[in-house]
Structure formats: C-alpha cells, structure tokens
Amino acid sequence: xxxxxxxxxxxxxxxxxxxxxxxxxxxxxxxxxxxxxxxxxxxxxxxxxxxxxxxxxxxxxxxxxxxxxxxxxxxxxxxxxxxxxxxxxxxxxxxxxxxxxxxxxxxxxxxxxxxxxxxxxx
Amino acid sequence: xxxxxxxxxxxxxxxxxxxxxxxxxxxxxxxxxxxxxxxxxxxxxxxxxxxxxxxxxxxxxxxxxxxxxxxxxxxxxxxxxxxxxxxxxxxxxxxxxxxxxxxxxxxxxxxxxxxxxxxxxxxxxxxxxxxxxxxxxxxxxxxxxxxxxxxxxxxxxxxxxxxxxxxxxxxxxxxxxxxxxxxxxxxxxxxxxxxxxxxxxxxxxxxxxxxxxxxxxxxxxxxxxxxxxxxxxxxxxxxxxxxxxxxxxxxxxxxxxxxxxxxxxxxxxxxxxxxxxxxxxxxxxxxxxxxxxxxxxxxxxxxxxxxxxxxxxxxxxxxxxxxxxxxxxxxxxxxxxxxxxxxxxxxxxxxxxxxxxxxxxxxxxxxxxxxxxxxxxxxxxxxxxxxxxxxxxxxxxxxxxxxxxxxxxxxxxxxxxxxxxxxxxxxxxxxxxxxxxxxxxxxxxxxxxxxxxxxxxxxxxxxxxxxxxxxxxxxxxxxxxxxxxxxxxxxxxxxxxxxxxxxxxxxxxxxxxxxxxxxxxxxxxxxxxxxxxxxxxxxxxxxxxxxxxxxxxxxxxxxxxxxxxxxxxxxxxxxxxxxxxxxxxxxxxxxxxxxxxxxxxxxxxxxxxxxxxxxxxxxxxxxxxxxxxxxxxxxxxxxxxxxxxxxxxxxxxxxxxxxxxxxxxxxxxxxxxxxxxxxxxxxxxxxxxxxxxxxxxxxxxxxxxxxxxxxxxxxxxxxxxxxxxxxxxxxxxxxxxxxxxxxxxxxxxxxxxxxxxxxxxxxxxxxxxxxxxxxxxxxxxxxxxxxxxxxxxxxxxxxxxxxxxxxxxxxx
Numbered sequence: 045x046x047x048x049x050x051x052x053x054x055x056x057x058x059x060x061x062x063x064x065x066x067x068x069x070x071x072x073x074x075x076x077x078x079x080x081x082x083x084x085x086x087x088x089x090x091x092x093x094x095x096x097x098x099x100x101x102x103x104x105x106x107x108x109x110x111x112x113x114x115x116x117x118x119x120x121x122x123x124x125x126x127x128x129x130x131x132x133x134x135x136x137x138x139x140x141x142x143x144x145x146x147x148x149x150x151x152x153x154x155x156x157x158x159x160x161x162x163x164x165x166x
Numbered sequence: 167x168x169x170x171x172x173x174x175x176x177x178x179x180x181x182x183x184x185x186x187x188x189x190x191x192x193x194x195x196x197x198x199x200x201x202x203x204x205x206x207x208x209x210x211x212x213x214x215x216x217x218x219x220x221x222x223x224x225x226x227x228x229x230x231x232x233x234x235x236x237x238x239x240x241x242x243x244x245x246x247x248x249x250x251x252x253x254x255x256x257x258x259x260x261x262x263x264x265x266x267x268x269x270x271x272x273x274x275x276x277x278x279x280x281x282x283x284x285x286x287x288x289x290x291x292x293x294x295x296x297x298x299x300x301x302x303x304x305x306x307x308x309x310x311x312x313x314x315x316x317x318x319x320x321x322x323x324x325x326x327x328x329x330x331x332x333x334x335x336x337x338x339x340x341x342x343x344x345x346x347x348x349x350x351x352x353x354x355x356x357x358x359x360x361x362x363x364x365x366x367x368x369x370x371x372x373x374x375x376x377x378x379x380x381x382x383x384x385x386x387x388x389x390x391x392x393x394x395x396x397x398x399x400x401x402x403x404x405x406x407x408x409x410x411x412x413x414x415x416x417x418x419x420x421x422x423x424x425x426x427x428x429x430x431x432x433x434x435x436x437x438x439x440x441x442x443x444x445x446x447x448x449x450x451x452x453x454x455x456x457x458x459x460x461x462x463x464x465x466x467x468x469x470x471x472x473x474x475x476x477x478x479x480x481x482x483x484x485x486x487x488x489x490x491x492x493x494x495x496x497x498x499x500x501x502x503x504x505x506x507x508x509x510x511x512x513x514x515x516x517x518x519x520x521x522x523x524x525x526x527x528x529x530x531x532x533x534x535x536x537x538x539x540x541x542x543x544x545x546x547x548x549x550x551x552x553x554x555x556x557x558x559x560x561x562x563x564x565x566x567x568x569x570x571x572x573x574x575x576x577x578x579x580x581x582x583x584x585x586x587x588x589x590x591x592x593x594x595x596x597x598x599x600x601x602x603x604x605x606x607x608x609x610x611x612x613x614x615x616x617x618x619x620x621x622x623x624x625x626x627x628x629x630x631x632x633x634x635x636x637x638x639x640x641x642x643x644x645x646x647x648x649x650x651x652x653x654x655x656x657x658x659x660x661x662x663x664x665x666x667x668x669x670x671x672x673x674x675x676x677x678x679x680x681x682x683x684x685x686x687x688x689x690x691x692x693x694x695x696x697x698x699x700x701x702x703x704x705x706x707x708x709x710x711x712x713x714x715x716x717x718x719x720x721x722x723x724x725x726x727x728x729x730x731x732x733x734x735x736x737x738x739x740x741x742x743x744x745x746x747x748x749x750x751x752x753x754x755x756x757x758x759x760x761x762x763x764x765x766x767x768x769x770x771x772x773x774x775x776x777x778x779x780x781x782x783x784x785x786x787x788x789x790x791x792x793x794x795x796x797x798x799x800x801x802x803x804x805x806x807x808x809x810x811x812x813x814x815x816x817x818x819x820x821x822x823x824x825x826x827x828x829x830x831x832x833x834x835x836x837x838x839x840x841x842x843x844x845x846x847x848x849x850x851x852x853x854x855x856x857x858x859x860x861x862x863x864x865x866x867x868x869x870x871x872x873x874x875x876x877x878x879x880x881x882x883x884x885x886x887x888x889x890x891x892x893x894x895x896x897x898x899x900x901x902x903x904x905x906x907x908x909x910x911x912x913x914x915x916x917x918x919x920x921x922x923x924x925x926x927x928x929x930x931x932x933x934x935x936x937x938x939x940x941x942x943x944x945x946x947x948x949x950x951x952x953x954x955x956x957x958x959x960x961x962x963x964x965x966x967x968x969x970x971x972x973x974x975x976x977x978x
Contacts (some may be wrong), residue, residue, distance in 0.1 A: 088962075109255040117237070
C-alpha cells in the first residue's frame with residue numbers, strides 16, 4: 045500500500061524543518077536532520093504489516109495499545125523508550141486508518157522530540 | 167493415565183494476590199480478568215476465549231521487564247512473588263479479545279534485587295569452583311568409574327584450600343599488616359589511634375575476632391541463601407533416567423550438601439584463626455602446644471571430611487530420608503566447637519600477651535606459601551585425574567579438550583591468589599612502605615614485610631596483562647581474516663558453502679559490500695568458540711610463572727629483572743584492585759549498577775553449589791522447580807507425590823482467594839526459552855513427567871545449550887542428553903522442538919553438531935537470517951541493523967515457527 049506511506053510522508057514533511065532520510069533500511073523522518081521522530085516499518089525484517097514507529101508522550105503507548113491492540117503496538121527496539129507503533133495495513137487485512145488521528149499522533153511525536161522553539165509552532 | 171489419581175483443578179488467574187504481589191504492583195489480576203482485559207482461556211469457552219495453546223516465555227540474562235518479553239506495554243502478575251513470577255499481557259480499559267495468550271516468567275530479580283548480591287563480587291573464585299564441578303567430563307551414575315569420584319573429591323579439596331587462602335589473606339590484612347606491623351610503626355590513620363596505642367595482645371585479639379566476624383558474614387550469606395533458594399523442590403515424581411542426572415528428582419535440592427560442606431569449611435577457617443591465635447610466642451607454652459595440636463587436628467578433620475564421599479552433592483542427592491544423619495549432626499557440632507575454640511583463643515590474647523620480637527605475624531608467610539602450593543598442586547592433580555579419562559575423545563562435542571573443569575579450577579585459584587595479593591599490596595601501600603621479599607631478617611624500621619606470595623602475585627599480574635593483550639590481538643587478527651573469508655565475493659560460491667554469499671544465494675555483485683560487512687560480524691560472533699583457548703592462554707602462563715617465581719623465592723633466587731617486573735605488576739594490581747573496589751561500592755549503592763554485571767551471576771550461578779558452600783547461590787534451584795510446578799498447573803497434570811506435591815500446594819493457595827474469580831481452562835503449553843532461558847527450559851523438560859511433556863512444545867532461541875553448556879558441561883548438556891529431549895518431543899504429531907539459530911549470534915547456536923549429529927540437527931535446528939536480506943551498499947547508505955544475540959522475541963522470522971509448534975499441539 046504505497047499511498048499510505050505517501051500520506052504519512054505528506055503529514056511528516058508538512059511539519060517545520062522535517063527532512064526524510066533512510067535509516068536502518070527504512071524511510072525515516074528527522075527534525076533538523078538530527079532528531080528522528082517517525083520511522084516507517086514496511087514489513088521490517090519480514091513482519092506481516094506496513095506500519096510506522098514514532099515518539100509518543102508518556103503513557104500514550106499504554107493507553108492506545110489497551111484501547112485498540114489491533115491498530116497500535118509496542119514496537120521492537122524502541123518500545124521500551126515509550127515509542128508507539130501504528131499499523132497502516134496488515135497482510136491479513138485491516139481497515140483504512142483514521143488519517144486525522146494519525147496526523148494527531150505524528151504531531152504529538154514531533155512535539156515530543158522537537159526543540160522548544162519548533163514545538164511551539166505546531 | 168490412571169483414573170484413580172486426582173487431577174489438579176482449573177487455574178485461578180492471580181493466585182493469592184487480590185491486590186498485587188509487591189509494593190510496586192498494585193494491580194488486581196482478579197478484577198482485570200473479570201473485565202476481559204487479560205487474555206485467558208475461559209472455563210466455559212465463552213467469547214473471551216483466546217488461543218488454545220499458551221506460550222510461556224523465559225527471558226535471558228539481565229532480566230528484561232515483562233513488557234519487553236510480552237511485547238505489550240501493560241502487564242499483570244498472575245503467579246509468583248515480588249522477586250520472581252509469571253506475567254500476562256493486560257489491556258487496561260480495553261479488551262483482550264483476539265490477543266495472543268502469552269505468559270512470561272521473570273526471574274531476573276533473583277540476581278539483582280538483593281543488595282547483598284554486590285558482595286558476591288568478592289566471591290568469584292568460589293563461584294568458579296562450583297562451576298568446575300559441573301564441567302567435569304565423567305558422567306555420574308550408579309556404576310561410575312573411580313576417577314569420577316576422585317576428581318570430585320579433589321575439587322572439593324581445592325574449594326577448601328581456596329577458603330583457607332581467603333582467610334589466610336584476611337589474617338594477613340587485619341592481623342599481620344594492621345595489628346602487628348603497622349600499628350606500632352605509626353602507620354594507622356589518626357582515628358584508629360585508640361587501637362594503635364594498645365599492646366600487641368589486645369590488637370591481635372581484636373583483629374582475629376574481626377576475621378571471625380568475616381566468617382560469620384559468610385555463614386550468614388550461605389545460610390540465608392539456602393533458605394531462600396535451595397528449599398524449592400519438584401519432589402519425587404520424575405521418571406529418573408540413569409543416563410541423565412538432570413532428570414533426578416532431587417537434583418535441584420542442595421540444602422543438605424551445602425549445609426554439610428559449610429560446616430566443613432567453618433572448621434577449616436576456625437583452624438586458621440586458631441593457628442594464628444596460638445602461634446605467637448608467650449608464656450604458658452604447653453597451652454600453646456595443645457592449641458596448635460587442636461588447630462592441626464581440626465585442619466586434618468576438615469580435609470578428611472571434605473574429601474570423604476559423604477560430602478559429595480550427588481551422593482547426598484541419593485539419600486531419600488529427610489532426617490539428618492548422625493554424621494551431619496557430628497559435623498555440625500564439630501564446626502561449633504571449632505568456632506568456640508578459635509574465638510576463645512583469640513579473646514584470651516587480650517590478657518595472654520605475646521612477645522613482640524618478630525617483625526611480622528609469626529606463621530603468616532608459612533601459611534600463605536603452604537596453602538598456595540596446595541591450591542596449585544591440587545589443580546595439577548585434578549588435571550591428571552581428569553586427563554586419565556581422555557575426555558578429548560569426544561572431539562567437537564567438548565570445549566578445551568574436555569579439560570574445562572580443571573581450567574575453571576585453575577582460573578578460580580589464580581583469580582583468588584592475584585586478587586588477594588593485589589589487595590594486600592594496596593592496603594599496605596595505604597598504611598606504610600611495603601617491602602615485598604622473602605623473610606628478610608634485616609628488615610627494620612617503618613617497612614612492612616609482606617609474604618612472598620604477594621611478590622610473586624605481582625609477577626603473575628604482569629603475565630596476565632601481557633597474555634590478555636596477546637590474546638586480544640590474536641583474536642582480532644583472526645576475526646579479521648575469517649571475516650574476509652566469509653564475506654568475500656567469488657564467482658563460484660559453491661566452493662565455500664559457509665560464506666555469506668552462499669547462505670544468501672546471491673550472485674549480484676552489488677551485494678559484495680554488504681556481504682563483507684556481514685561476514686566480519688559472523689566472524690566476530692564465532693570468537694565465542696575460542697573461549698576455552700583464550701582462558702587457557704590467560705590462566706596457564708600466569709599460574710605457571712607465579713608458581714615458578716614463588717619456588718625461586720623460596721630457594722633464595724631473586725634476579726634484578728624480576729624485581730622490576732614485580733614492582734610494575736604490583737602497581738597495576740593496586741590500580742585494578744582500587745577499580746574493583748569502586749565498582750563494588752557503586753553496586754552496593756545502585757540497583758541498576760547491580761544489573762550491569764548481573765549477567766555474571768545469571769551465567770555463573772545457574773549450577774548449584776556443589777564444591778563451595780560460600781559461593782553465590784544457584785538461582786536455578788528456585789527457577790526450575792517454580793517453572794516445573796507452573797507448567798504442571800497450566801496443563802492440568804494429575805496430583806503426584808500425595809500432599810507433598812507443590813502443584814497441589816499452589817492450587818490450595820489459589821483457592822484460598824477463589825471467591826468470584828475467573829477460572830482458566832488447562833491447555834497445552836509452548837515453552838519458549840531465549841538465551842539463558844534455554845538451559846532453564848531444557849532442565850525443566852528433564853524434570854517433567856512424560857504425560858506432561860506430551861502436552862508441550864519447545865522453542866529455543868539464541869540457545870547456548872550446545873555451544874557453551876553442551877561443550878563445557880558435557881555430562882549434563884551433552885549430545886546424548888539433548889537427544890533425549892528430542893526423543894521426548896517427537897511422536898506422530900511430528901517434531902515439537904525447534905531451535906532457531908542466527909549465524910551472527912555470539913552466544914547461541916545449534917542444538918546438535920551439523921557434522922556428527924546430522925540427523926538430530928536436521929530435525930531440530932533451523933537457521934534464520936540476520937540481516938533478512940543483503941543490500942546494495944553503494945545506493946543504501948543506511949543498511950538494516952543486525953540484531954545478533956538481541957531482540958529475538960519481536961523478530962518476525964520467529965513467529966511462523968511458534969505458530970507451527972502451537973498448531974502441532976492444538977491439532978491433537
């Protein structure tokens with residue numbers, strides 16, 4: 045589902061001073077080319093889904109995974125830092141995500157990571 | 167199955183814990199499950215029902231939190247206590263419907279929770295002696311050869327010698343350096359002025375009583391840990407297999423042999439103190455002679471009792487009766503008597519004052535030299551006894567020619583000696599000007615005279631440092647060469663089938679850069695297989711030159727060159743000791759620091775204390791019975807062993823809180839072990855009855871079971887024993903054990919040797935790729951990460967195997 049990544053890219057790049065650059069073999073989004081806040085998980089290491097991992101405010105991972113475990117998950121490697129995993133599509137089939145909600149999640153991720161002056165712009 | 171035998175009832179989620187298990191866990195498993203927030207298999211098969219097979223995960227060293235092991239942020243404890251327990255996923259405020267039914271066993275707290283664990287850093291030598299026992303190659307059993315029994319007896323004597331060396335060094339520090347030498351020369355700090363002003367007698371008395379306090383501390387640690395760990399039992403319901411001791415019902419119950427050996431070591435340590443209390447010249451010489459004879463008799467008794475087969479852990483494990491034997495009572499009273507005499511003689515020195523015509527504490531030099539020679543001599547003897555069994559015949563199935571047992575013993579003795587001498591040197595530098603030499607009658611004035619072992623220890627330190635540098639350089643060079651060989655890109659990859667190119671079946675030249683990078687990582691991970699060689703190159707020259715120097719010193723030879731070497735080595739030793747003590751202090755103050763080297767205990771204290779009662783306790787003596795009991799509850803085993811059955815006791819505890827609780831149905835279990843969790847899961851398999859095993863599958867990830875455990879401890883994790891597990895888990899439903907291997911893993915590996923155990927290997931071992939694919943390094947500047955030994959649970963390549971194993975169980 046390439047247009048899901050395109051939509052995610054549009055949401056990320058709309059935020060101030062965000063650039064895209066590959067990292068660990070996946071598309072990733074950085075603030076001022078330094079701080080990563082979103083990374084794409086396109087069947088990463090052979091997983092059966094298209095998703096993204098992003099920074100999240102404290103408690104958001106617990107709350108969102110509890111409320112909708114089919115959509116949200118604790119991502120590997122970064123999950124212990126409070127990051128959130130969001131499924132965009134699963135090989136077994138999954139409803140189209142709510143893009144307004146994803147926009148909120150991406151903005152939250154940005155605010156978590158961005159310097160104060162930039163975070164205030166969003 | 168016998169219809170007459172009562173079954174265990176359904177499982178209560180959150181047994182005995184209406185409001186959590188510890189102060190940090192205030193969740194209520196009962197309410198959470200009633201609200202449908204915990205995946206469980208409802209008794210009535212209602213819509214909340216989840217997977218018919220429960221996956222039980224056991225983590226590796228370092229103790230990852232349950233959230234990592236279950237891959238979900240919120241978890242809830244359903245069994246166990248605040249130190250170790252079983253956890254499930256929890257979706258607070260949401261629904262668990264359709265979520266995987268997984269349980270995680272967390273045992274990391276056993277090795278990091280207690281502050282006392284920091285002190286175990288001082289006991290590394292004791293721990294290595296205990297490991298050496300299980301590394302002996304001879305398989306114990308009813309008709310075991312005499313060399314087996316002798317090798318274990320020699321190892322127990324080495325353990326005793328290490329204890330004597332520990333207390334002799336403590337006497338050197340407290341009684342010789344501080345009380346006897348530094349105090350009258352004004353070397354002590356001013357806050358100890360009250361002590362320095364006393365006469366020699368009271369100073370000696372206080373110092374020797376302090377040594378007894380150290381002994382008391384060790385006894386307390388040993389006693390408390392027996393109570394906390396070694397009382398757990400699986401009780402007599404396994405089908406014992408004479409060919410595999412891990413199936414023995416009482417294998418993980420060690421309190422009896424530890425109690426007995428502790429008493430023997432207490433006798434020896436008391437004899438050391440008594441010797442130093444009685445030796446200094448004074449009035450009432452007949453009393454001195456009597457006390458010295460008593461000390462010698464106690465020492466001889468300790469040696470005899472340690473060598474006797476009654477002290478053997480495996481021998482004691484055979485004794486069914488719980489009652490103490492008369493011999494155990496006798497040894498216990500002998501230990502009490504020894505402590506009383508040593509304390510009495512030390513106390514008497516308050517009034518019974520020695521003359522102070524000797525420069526150093528009489529007998530210190532003699533004692534240290536004797537015990538050091540005894541330690542190294544016994545290691546040589548052990549090597550000879552083990553070599554008589556020709557353990558190298560097992561070729562690739564053993565590490566270090568099958569001589570890992572003697573090597574670990576040598577390492578223990580060397581580490582203990584070098585640490586003791588460095589500590590002595592460090593302390594003497596703080597309180598005076600040390601002179602390290604053989605007993606030199608011309609020493610006068612402010613100089614502190616140190617035993618000659620300290621001098622040789624400094625020489626040994628230099629050798630150890632040089633060997634370390636040499637080994638590191640060699641291994642780095644080898645890894646580089648091997649990495650180029652594995653990662654090299656050729657036109658005909660069929661010629662070397664283990665290369666990266668062949669494994670990934672790549673013929674695309676653009677993959678060449680990635681192949682080289684991956685090859686170097688594979689080569690570095692293969693260095694683990696050179697562990698025994700590296701340790702041998704470190705320990706053998708260090709020990710040999712140390713002993714040679716000590717002999718030369720006793721013969722009066724002391725070349726100028728070696729004097730210089732000893733000075734430099736001593737300085738290094740002092741710095742290493744100070745660094746070590748700083749680490750110890752940090753560990754005492756912070757739990758996260760303790761976790762930092764918790765891996766040391768996770769690896770070193772898996773095995774029970776067989777030869778040294780003062781070593782750190784074995785956590786497996788709790789984890790294995792605990793997991794065995796939990797698995798039996800989960801699959802709904804029958805009651806065994808009558809009212810003694812721990813599973814029955816657990817069920818009783820659950821039902822005490824069982825009003826209005828959600829009950830879970832019994833189900834088959836997929837046991838998933840990761841890293842250090844794999845030897846635990848193999849040991850659990852060995853302890854389970856056959857009809858319980860028929861409801862289990864086994865998935866082992868990053869398993870050191872052959873590569874490290876099998877090759878270092880061949881009598882317990884050898885290929886024949888692992889083949890038994892394979893046999894347990896094979897029937898018409900197919901093979902229910904999968905062992906997954908990454909070539910980049912520096913700890914884990916195959917369960918069976920692809921060379922000599924081809925058939926077993928093909929059934930059980932499966933490779934997964936790390937990285938999943940190669941990449942074009944010119945156009946992809948940021949390649950995928952290699953995870954090597956880490957992150958196995960979330961690896962998507964593992965899932966299909968887990969699903970397949972679960973299906974094999976649920977189809978039946």
